[in-house]
Amino acid sequence: MNNEVLALRSPGPSLLNGEAPAPAVPARGFTGGMFLEVIRTGLVELWAHKVRSLLTLTLLMLGVFALVVMTSVLDGVMDKVSTGFAGMSWDGTVRIAPKTPETGEERKRFSMSPGLRYEDISRSTSPNPKVLAFLPRAQKTVIVRVSGDTERIFVTGVSPDYAQWMNRPVGLGRGLTEDDQRRRSTVAMVGATLAAKLFGGADPVGRDLVVEGVPFRIVGVQAPGQIFNEENYTDANGILIPLETYMDRLDPAHKLSQITVKLRRTEDMGEVSAMLLSRVRQAHHGIEDAEVVDLDAEAAKGYQNFLEEMRGWKIVLLSLAGTVLLVGGVGVLSVMLISFSDRRFEIGLRKALGASDHEIFIQFLLEAVVLAAIGALLGTLSGALLCQALSASFPYGLVVNPIGLITAWIVALTLAVVFGLYPAFRAMRLSPMEAMR
Numbered sequence: 001m002n003n004e005v006l007a008l009r010s011p012g013p014s015l016l017n018g019e020a021p022a023p024a025v026p027a028r029g030f031t032g033g034m035f036l037e038v039i040r041t042g043l044v045e046l047w048a049h050k051v052r053s054l055l056t057l058t059l060l061m062l063g064v065f066a067l068v069v070m071t072s073v074l075d076g077v078m079d080k081v082s083t084g085f086a087g088m089s090w091d092g093t094v095r096i097a098p099k100t101p102e103t104g105e106e107r108k109r110f111s112m113s114p115g116l117r118y119e120d121i122s123r124s125t126s127p128n129p130k131v132l133a134f135l136p137r138a139q140k141t142v143i144v145r146v147s148g149d150t151e152r153i154f155v156t157g158v159s160p161d162y163a164q165w166m167n168r169p170v171g172l173g174r175g176l177t178e179d180d181q182r183r184r185s186t187v188a189m190v191g192a193t194l195a196a197k198l199f200g201g202a203d204p205v206g207r208d209l210v211v212e213g214v215p216f217r218i219v220g221v222q223a224p225g226q227i228f229n230e231e232n233y234t235d236a237n238g239i240l241i242p243l244e245t246y247m248d249r250l251d252p253a254h255k256l257s258q259i260t261v262k263l264r265r266t267e268d269m270g271e272v273s274a275m276l277l278s279r280v281r282q283a284h285h286g287i288e289d290a291e292v293v294d295l296d297a298e299a300a301k302g303y304q305n306f307l308e309e310m311r312g313w314k315i316v317l318l319s320l321a322g323t324v325l326l327v328g329g330v331g332v333l334s335v336m337l338i339s340f341s342d343r344r345f346e347i348g349l350r351k352a353l354g355a356s357d358h359e360i361f362i363q364f365l366l367e368a369v370v371l372a373a374i375g376a377l378l379g380t381l382s383g384a385l386l387c388q389a390l391s392a393s394f395p396y397g398l399v400v401n402p403i404g405l406i407t408a409w410i411v412a413l414t415l416a417v418v419f420g421l422y423p424a425f426r427a428m429r430l431s432p433m434e435a436m437r
Contacts, residue, residue: 056332060328064378072398076393089165092269094272116280118243162240170221171223172220174219180242181242187219191236195221214250325412332419335371340423347360361425363424369416376412376413
């Protein structure tokens with residue numbers, strides 16, 4: 001019994017030899033130096049397996065690139081289309097246009113009316129406190145001759161204030177004036193597309209167009225604009241001349257294609273429409289062969305249809321970009337599993353030298369994140385370069401969408417963490433004896 005007590009009380013070998021006991025090894029945390037070492041190790045692994053790493057980085061890069069470019073381009077398209085709809089100037093606007101007969105009885109009745117004509121303007125467009133402007137319009141397609149060549153174009157007769165109310169700014173020269181209208185001058189304002197087609201980069205102001213044997217002097221060129229409806233297209237690809245000149249020189253029948261009416265308030269749409277129909281009906285001896293179209297409502301409907309189409313495209317493009325990123329995440333898993341197999345001895349040696357399971361786990365997880373971050377960085381840079389190259393095609397330029405950029409990075413890094421967990425767990429649970437065997 002006493003011997004047992006003595007044995008328990010006897011000092012250990014270290015004390016008997018006069019040596020101090022070995023100090024306890026403090027638990028090590030994940031330091032900044034170790035973080036830099038992990039990044040260095042990850043880059044070395046990438047460089048050591050170039051083809052494998054390139055394929056994985058390409059998938060991650062394409063996924064981030066697709067998200068960055070897609071969100072930025074969709075923003076640019078939204079700006080462009082919104083600008084185009086605003087450029088139509090259809091807010092608070094209605095149109096009086098000839099009504100198409102739908103039955104044989106209507107055809108017989110409409111044939112008894114002269115239709116919408118220049119003579120209707122005085123009665124249909126008499127001043128009204130709720131109306132800002134009446135804009136009559138007549139149009140036909142004719143062959144014109146210029147500089148020895150011929151071209152088929154649209155010729156449109158309009159009032160002097162048409163360009164102001166319908167957003168047709170002047171790019172070169174001047175627009176049509178009240179003096180042109182009063183004198184019935186043979187002058188023309190050329191659309192931007194037609195001017196580029198007929199004269200290239202030359203200034204056409206002061207040159208002549210021969211329309212059905214009548215020379216018209218070009219006094220101005222419309223500024224280029226987006227084309228979102230038929231009127232935009234015909235104006236850009238034709239010429240505008242004074243309405244009175246059009247009736248005298250080009251159309252003895254004095255037919256009008258429409259009368260556009262700009263209202264002071266959209267709330268008066270119903271009342272003004274009824275008033276316009278009543279005026280036209282009286283002018284046509286009680287025959288209602290014209291109709292009133294609410295252009296504001298048509299524009300709103302068209303814009304809503306566009307938003308629905310864009311929503312569908314967003315879903316499709318996001319799905320494609322997400323699929324590419326998901327495949328890139330699988331690539332990260334493959335790379336990390338191969339890295340785990342190649343570095344079993346290294347893992348065992350590090351554990352034998354004192355590395356904890358936690359440190360090995362963090363090391364492998366961070367290597368997966370570094371791999372994803374490099375791919376995301378390459379995708380961001382390439383996407384930003386493409387957006388810069390496409391910027392000139394959009395009215396307000398094309399900048400990288402920060403939401404799309406942040407989303408792309410979050411998705412890429414999250415996938416790297418998710419797909420890097422399994423290799424990191426395997427490396428953490430590997431015993432030194434098994435790894436170094």
